Amino acid sequence: MTTATVQPAEDQAQAELQRRMLREMLLIRRFEEKTAEAYALGKIGGFCHLYIGQEAVAVGVSAALRADDYVISSYREHGQALVRGIPANTVMAELCGKATGCSGGKGGSMHLFDAAKRFMGGHGIVGGHLPLATGLGFAIKYQGGDQVCVCFFGEAAVNIGAFHEALNMASVWKLPVIFLCENNRYGMGTAFERVAAVTDVVEHACSYDLAGEIVNGMDVLEMHQAAQRAVQRARKGGHPTLLEVRTYRFMGHSMSDPLHGVYRTKEEVEEQKKKDPISQLAHRLMEDGVLDQTAIDALDAAVHTEVEAAMQFADESPDPAPGDLTTHVLAD
Amino acid sequence: MTTATVQPAEDQAQAELQRRMLREMLLIRRFEEKTAEAYALGKIGGFCHLYIGQEAVAVGVSAALRADDYVISSYREHGQALVRGIPANTVMAELCGKATGCSGGKGGSMHLFDAAKRFMGGHGIVGGHLPLATGLGFAIKYQGGDQVCVCFFGEAAVNIGAFHEALNMASVWKLPVIFLCENNRYGMGTAFERVAAVTDVVEHACSYDLAGEIVNGMDVLEMHQAAQRAVQRARKGGHPTLLEVRTYRFMGHSMSDPLHGVYRTKEEVEEQKKKDPISQLAHRLMEDGVLDQTAIDALDAAVHTEVEAAMQFADESPDPAPGDLTTHVLAD
Amino acid sequence: MPTITYRDALNQALREEMQRDPKVFLMGEEVGLYQGAYKVSRGLLEEFGAQRVVDTPIAELGFAGVGVGAAMGGLRPVIEFMTWNFAVLALDQIVNSAAKMLYMSGGQIPIPIVFRGPNGAALQLASQHSQAWESWLAHIPGLKVVAPATPHDAKGLLKSAIRDNNPVMVLEGEMLYNTKGEIPEGEILVPIGQADVKREGKDVTLICHSKTVTVALKAADQLAQQGVAADVVDLRTLRPLDVPAILASVTKTNRAVVVEEGWPHCGVGAQVVDIIQRDAFDQLDAPVLRVTQADVPMPYNKQLERLAKPSPEKVVAAARRVLYLD
Amino acid sequence: MPTITYRDALNQALREEMQRDPKVFLMGEEVGLYQGAYKVSRGLLEEFGAQRVVDTPIAELGFAGVGVGAAMGGLRPVIEFMTWNFAVLALDQIVNSAAKMLYMSGGQIPIPIVFRGPNGAALQLASQHSQAWESWLAHIPGLKVVAPATPHDAKGLLKSAIRDNNPVMVLEGEMLYNTKGEIPEGEILVPIGQADVKREGKDVTLICHSKTVTVALKAADQLAQQGVAADVVDLRTLRPLDVPAILASVTKTNRAVVVEEGWPHCGVGAQVVDIIQRDAFDQLDAPVLRVTQADVPMPYNKQLERLAKPSPEKVVAAARRVLYLD
């Protein structure tokens, strides 16, 4: 179907999708801002990694998925959890370690889970969840399903052995897995080119006979289309894909790290902020006449309310009971 | 220097080298045959992996090395140990677990060591010695040396994470390491194509920006030349190489495995034996008039005597003393 | 009762459980076409096909993780390590994914998985291939660990492990695969967490598991000739330990020797000693002694290897010491 | 005497040893440009350059092996794990290469290497980032394991570790880095294998190491108020254990409590108990008790985490029990 034949109904569906994506990106942004605030107030502890700057990736991908598809991620997963449909309430409650949190207060920021939403965590060991993704793909194929599994990870995980082993097996067994590398250029304070012999992550696709694409992760529409193509390959043909998504984190590595340090300049961060995926989409929607500033402000106000409510929910939720210390060690 | 200008002296050096390589291949072959015999007699225990069929690889590479270069290998290392200059006596004594063995009887077939010959083992965990090779390369560069480190491993090791990590670091730090994959097509009973998404091992070179070559490992001269090129790159420029050497093992995976099994046919093995690297070279040397049958028989007889002497040496050597159980756990 | 080998007992357990539940599958190096490095999976590929008997690349970390992921996706994987020596590469997935998933997800995601394979030394395999990992595994909350000594227990525990909703580590023994034992026809399920008194006696308790059960039984024979009646307690499960069974025996005998294949420092035996001295302090007439592998990497040489391993003689000597006979 | 932090004490040790011996280098994630994830290596890149302060990719197995290989090639590597949690990925290289190389080469190839980094839980890092690995490491012959509690011991033990010709595991503590202590100017070398009595008392022995030294000292304070004088023995080295020091204290007090951050089952404390009951059986007036992390993966929630960790209150309670005061 070419652009010329696009129907008004489709235009509208497209507009609706874009509006939703804008809302989701705003939700993540405001949620993460609130998280930073709550962290500063000591409501959240431990390691806490924000997603600000990378919103388009989670949102673009998520919009290409079905409810029964699997998503699995690293510790930088607040955004993916939210757009997967885990209520902001339970995500925030989890960050605060509350009993009402999506992992019952036992997981925290790095270990968000919601089995019903097929959000399979939140994992803290770099690269550790890539074999899990291959295993989820294995389970899908074994059971004859047509779901896919999307696995988010950072570019620094590419250097670890688990990446190599997981991608090889996914390819040998033709599993419906999408390995989605969020290349934000840095693993903590280390620029990728300082520790990787080949800096185009997508190059690795050829070592495993995977489909590979480089995607502009600051453009949610481009991200969405690439995700759709990858999902299609996986769902129809069981062909796994390695997506290298070029993105950037606007904040420090975690809440305990400076915004920039010796490893990147303030100028670099400022330059990147000009590509902010949210303002880009907002701008586009206004240009295309899909939304005006008032509508966008309304969206923003709505997510603001949602986030405030989530904070309040978390604040008012109880801690787990002392007895919860010893539950869930073993299943019955 | 072109062929036209080759001097007789060089011709002679070349002939001498080829004669030596033939002798070394014969030494390995006869040594391994004796090993099989000794294993059957119960003189050797545990896992024991023969090198028969792959002789050209160790010999061709070894001839390209200096005495102060490092060699490190897997458990299939008898041949490499012998051509590195560890006396057949102490290798056979080690296989028999004797105190006079090159590892004092504590290592056995899979753990041959000779620090003076810079033969750094004999390692049993698949892939485990690849990072060690990178480390040896690191030590060379750190100390400003111009040695190289050659690391032998099987194609099945390519699928393990350590391969990925070791090659990336060797490339990032430009270390003088030659990763030499002996692709004999099978890891135990598993054909490589059943477990690897991409079956040309050399393809992985591009993921690490390494120099890569495919080498016919049944032709010792070709092997030698490829090794010389790789050594040159490493010694002069600190540029690591991944060599994929196509070879074949004529025996079972280890002494406890059948020669062929369900995983490969008798016919395949017979077909491969026609490419026997020893008869190929012998034939060539006869054709070129470098050696005649009598000379070759004499070589064979000489290595036969050497191997018999080694067996006798091992037989007559004492076991380690009981007290040796607790020595070498810690260094002073 | 039919007499079968430990190998065949495991094979039966796998076959029966795979027949019973289509979600059960076997994955590992050489488990399919090659019929298993130690032939435990003989015939399974033919019966169940390549989807359920899956040959893997040499990638222990990876395929252990694939197993955990498959369990997250609703399957019940049995992951074979060719030997537990290689599982050291996979510990991150065992400890950080399998053992913790249920807890860190707040109870949402159980991991019903079995990791199995031979553990401990065989003969002259030298240091990298002769390691007994039970104390490492038993250290980890979220795991169960079993180490059957007989064909009967091998079958019964493996079947229970496959039906368990938790990660269960099944420690077999290369030296055990050919040993034979009687085993009733049909279903056997040995409950996880129950020790078994393999021989009764009132004078001294010998606590053992896996290959050291034979060692302890031989020692008990020798002790019997010396007029000492040993109670031989086969732990069978190392996590959770059957504390009541241990205490019952020690309360009866007032003396104990703990035998294990692993290294001494922080071994399973240390934990058993800890329990005994804490919960049976007043019943103890002598310190509990331990017989373990020598505190060295395993040497290749046959004589040294023999010296390094637990032996009936060492157990007898320890038993005589706790009886103050020497 | 100057007062410095544990972090700076480690930094001094690294700097002094790197100045002394050009073969010593530091390698790990973020050790260079970023100055160390916990800033232990601050200023070292500037002083020693990128050849000797080497930032690695995230590849724990690989760079641990690179360290061992470099040691084989004549260097004296110090390998930093950002935390020991990630070292689980590198255990194959630690156990199979570093710990066994000397033995399996028949004494030819020593591996003078240090693996170091923070061990054990910090605050609310949840289950995958809150693990204490000492009992695993102490299980392995061929390794030495130290776990300093104070700036003085941190400096002295790290320096000794770097000079040792064996693989030495240095277990630091994220929660210790900011703690301060007095430390004499100049060279300090604390011998590996020596415990240290951090407080003298005659009534009960509290055995501890690393972060639990503070816990034990606080407990000793509380006990003193209750009229109980505790002897606080800081093991400092976990392999080899200072058995004479342990026995000397227990012989004096006749009662002991062992405190550790790790899980109970097969922990370091179990080994200490094993030794005490074996070698001081007749001196013991009560069973030895242990205080450990709860036998669960570490929860994220702050309250639950506090409940999971050893505390002075738990140590006091255990001490009172071995004194039959409760």
Ligand SMILES: Cc1ncc(C[n+]2csc(CCOP(=O)(O)OP(=O)(O)O)c2C)c(N)n1
């Ligand atoms: C195996 C392992 N090593 C080290 C760490 C510590 N660590 C946490 S995040 C991180 C950087 C990861 O960077 P990247 O994969 O690019 O993801 P990003 O944080 O940029 O999203 C490191 C080194 C870890 N969690 N796991």
Ligand SMILES: Cc1ncc(C[n+]2csc(CCOP(=O)(O)OP(=O)(O)O)c2C)c(N)n1
């Ligand atoms: C990590 C690990 N997994 C499994 C094994 C068991 N094993 C020993 S050799 C081998 C096959 C290796 O094949 P390849 O690397 O091709 O070398 P080849 O034997 O053909 O020389 C296997 C699976 C091992 N030693 N280490």
Ligand SMILES: [Mg+2]
């Ligand atoms: Mg990154």
Ligand SMILES: [Mg+2]
């Ligand atoms: Mg091979």
